[in-house]
Amino acid sequence: MFIRLVTVALIILTVIIAHSFPWLKTPVIFSLCNGLAVLGVIVLIRAGQVSFGHAMYSCAAGYTVVFLARAYQLDGLLLIGLATMVATAFSALLGLFIVRYRGIFFGMLNLAFSMVLYSIISKFTTVTGGTDGLSFSRPQLAGFILERDAFETALLYMVLACALICGLLAQRYFESAPGQALGAIKTNETRLEYLGISAKHVFWMGYLFSGFLAGLGGSLFAIAQGLVTPEAGYWVRSGEFVFIAILGGSGHAIGAYLGAFIFEFVRFYAAALLTGAWQITLGIVLIVIIFLAPEGLVGMLTRFRLPARR
Amino acid sequence: MTTEMFILATLDGLSAAALLFMVALGLTLIFGVMGILNVAHGSLYAIGGYVAATLGLAIDKFGLSPALYLPALFLAAILIGPLLGGILEVGLLRRILGKDHVLQLLVTFAAFMILEDVQRLVWGTQPYFVSNVMTQFGNTDILGITYTNYQMIVIPVVAALAYYGLRYFLTKTWLGREVIAMTFHREVATAMGVNAKLVSLLTFVIGAGLGTLGGALASPSTALLPGVGADMIVQSFAVIAIAGLGQLGGAALAACLIGLSRSFAVYLMPELAVLTPYIIMVLVLLVRPEGLFAATSMRRI
Numbered sequence: 326m327f328i329r330l331v332t333v334a335l336i337i338l339t340v341i342i343a344h345s346f347p348w349l350k351t352p353v354i355f356s357l358c359n360g361l362a363v364l365g366v367i368v369l370i371r372a373g374q375v376s377f378g379h380a381m382y383s384c385a386a387g388y389t390v391v392f393l394a395r396a397y398q399l400d401g402l403l404l405i406g407l408a409t410m411v412a413t414a415f416s417a418l419l420g421l422f423i424v425r426y427r428g429i430f431f432g433m434l435n436l437a438f439s440m441v442l443y444s445i446i447s448k449f450t451t452v453t454g455g456t457d458g459l460s461f462s463r464p465q466l467a468g469f470i471l472e473r474d475a476f477e478t479a480l481l482y483m484v485l486a487c488a489l490i491c492g493l494l495a496q497r498y499f500e501s502a503p504g505q506a507l508g509a510i511k512t513n514e515t516r517l518e519y520l521g522i523s524a525k526h527v528f529w530m531g532y533l534f535s536g537f538l539a540g541l542g543g544s545l546f547a548i549a550q551g552l553v554t555p556e557a558g559y560w561v562r563s564g565e566f567v568f569i570a571i572l573g574g575s576g577h578a579i580g581a582y583l584g585a586f587i588f589e590f591v592r593f594y595a596a597a598l599l600t601g602a603w604q605i606t607l608g609i610v611l612i613v614i615i616f617l618a619p620e621g622l623v624g625m626l627t628r629f630r631l632p633a634r635r
Numbered sequence: 636m637t638t639e640m641f642i643l644a645t646l647d648g649l650s651a652a653a654l655l656f657m658v659a660l661g662l663t664l665i666f667g668v669m670g671i672l673n674v675a676h677g678s679l680y681a682i683g684g685y686v687a688a689t690l691g692l693a694i695d696k697f698g699l700s701p702a703l704y705l706p707a708l709f710l711a712a713i714l715i716g717p718l719l720g721g722i723l724e725v726g727l728l729r730r731i732l733g734k735d736h737v738l739q740l741l742v743t744f745a746a747f748m749i750l751e752d753v754q755r756l757v758w759g760t761q762p763y764f765v766s767n768v769m770t771q772f773g774n775t776d777i778l779g780i781t782y783t784n785y786q787m788i789v790i791p792v793v794a795a796l797a798y799y800g801l802r803y804f805l806t807k808t809w810l811g812r813e814v815i816a817m818t819f820h821r822e823v824a825t826a827m828g829v830n831a832k833l834v835s836l837l838t839f840v841i842g843a844g845l846g847t848l849g850g851a852l853a854s855p856s857t858a859l860l861p862g863v864g865a866d867m868i869v870q871s872f873a874v875i876a877i878a879g880l881g882q883l884g885g886a887a888l889a890a891c892l893i894g895l896s897r898s899f900a901v902y903l904m905p906e907l908a909v910l911t912p913y914i915i916m917v918l919v920l921l922v923r924p925e926g927l928f929a930a931t932s933m934r935r936i
Contacts, residue, residue, distance in 0.1 A: 370737060375740060428736055437916060440909075444910060564748065607745075609749065611744075612742060615741060615742055
């Protein structure tokens with residue numbers, strides 16, 4: 326109940342920001358995009374696994390957007406759809422291998438693959454533009470050629486819709502049988518297997534879903550920024566996703582967006598104050614959260630539950 | 636590939652493997668006793684290197700005797716390893732033993748993020764390269780190649796000493812046997828009278844010391860840049876993943892595998908050199924998910 330209120334408040338806040346404070350549109354878009362990728366990380370955390378390389382799916386989607394936009398001048402919606410499909414297919418393929426591992430092996434293998442992607446992208450300068458990245462001109466959206474301001478507003482609503490739909494979808498998934506089985510990987514995988522359910526298959530589905538979410542977030546981010554750099558796939562980005570997931574909490578899908586909003590706005594305002602010490606701040610906050618509020622913001626919200634009716 | 640290049644790549648590979656082995660040894664020792672993969676181990680390597688480089692520069696600056704170059708490397712490792720290792724163990728790792736595995740991993744990851752920035756704040760982003768020890772030891776001609784004695788002899792000898800010293804400590808001394816007992820079963824070992832806190836702290840300090848020693852010994856022959864810590868933690872994890880967690884001897888072989896393949900890749904396919912550890916790790920894990928030398932573990936239902 327309380328979480329529903331927070332969700333509605335968050336949506337209203339986003340709409341108000343879009344109309345009254347136009348300069349805040351970009352950070353709001355960015356935080357919703359990050360929220361989508363973080364939701365992907367949360368799916369895995371529910372299975373008790375943490376990926377230190379999930380930014381690779383956002384990065385793969387981002388580069389798909391750039392390549393397609395530069396080569397064919399496709400419509401924005403088409404770009405997002407195709408790029409998300411590429412990222413999902415990528416995660417389905419890697420997932421076949423990665424879902425066999427748990428714990429540190431899972432985390433480090435994800436990191437290893439993301440580092441491979443990162444170094445390939447930064448090495449092959451002629452194709453990928455190296456560390457400078459590639460930019461592209463603003464695409465049409467659903468056939469409309471929009472000015473910068475209108476484009477951003479349209480994009481904001483689109484990202485908001487995506488975030489809402491994916492949040493509901495994720496929440497529906499968590500409550501469904503495959504989602505519950507995913508949670509059982511964390512509690513007791515052997516028992517899950519004894520029930521006749523393939524833990525690998527359940528985890529592969531979860532991994533696929535998380536890759537889809539990271540890809541969608543990454544492609545929207547690329548469209549919003551009009552530029553993709555290899556940094557989008559660097560382990561620091563993946564670490565940020567994990568950080569936001571822990572900050573928001575994995576108890577409910579809303580945690581991803583709450584965490585992402587706070588993260589983006591703190592960075593927006595505090596980055597100037599904390600130049601050079603940004604990672605120290607992140608690290609210290611992460612340790613504090615883990616020790617004091619291991620369930621994140623969602624855990625705090627559910628603790629302040631409205632009194633139950635008898 | 637000419638014969639000279641072949642020998643050069645082999646020598647490069649072996650000296651890199653010796654360094655990698657030392658760092659991985661520390662990582663796997665800590666994992667064995669505490670059950671936690673210390674992601675911050677990469678930072679210990681980097682900071683060990685930076686401190687050693689700073690000491691090397693200080694010796695030149697104050698005109699001290701060049702005989703101090705080599706002791707300074709060890710001094711750096713002995714100063715910074717137990718200090719940082721002790722702080723990490725007492726301040727963080729000791730307090731997260733009962734927590735969820737994801738959270739354990741994240742705490743060490745947080746420590747890694749903090750230490751990465753500390754390095755940048757203290758030593759900046761300019762590459763550090765202090766090779767005075769290496770020039771001091773001179774070169775040797777071997778099969779038509781001129782190679783530095785430091786990389787060819789000093790590093791492998793120290794790595795071998797570290798390995799045999801550690802093995803002697805673990806199998807022949809009372810305290811070492813207690814460490815082994817802890818890796819088998821923490822609770823039972825505690826029930827048998829092992830001081831778990833003390834043994835954990837000691838293991839962590841030794842493991843951290845091996846990490847910083849690796850960094851200190853690497854500092855004369857490699858340039859220190861931000862990001863070496865991240866590179867090292869992935870490589871040393873690859874080593875222990877290939878060998879199987881907790882396999883000390885297997886780690887030596889795995890380190891050679893990675894060190895050699897990387898140095899050969901540098902000469903044959905420079906673009907792929909960075910990728911070789913990952914590729915080997917993935918290939919090995921594809922065939923043997925527990926690593927090459929791991930004993931099969933029991934399933935707990």
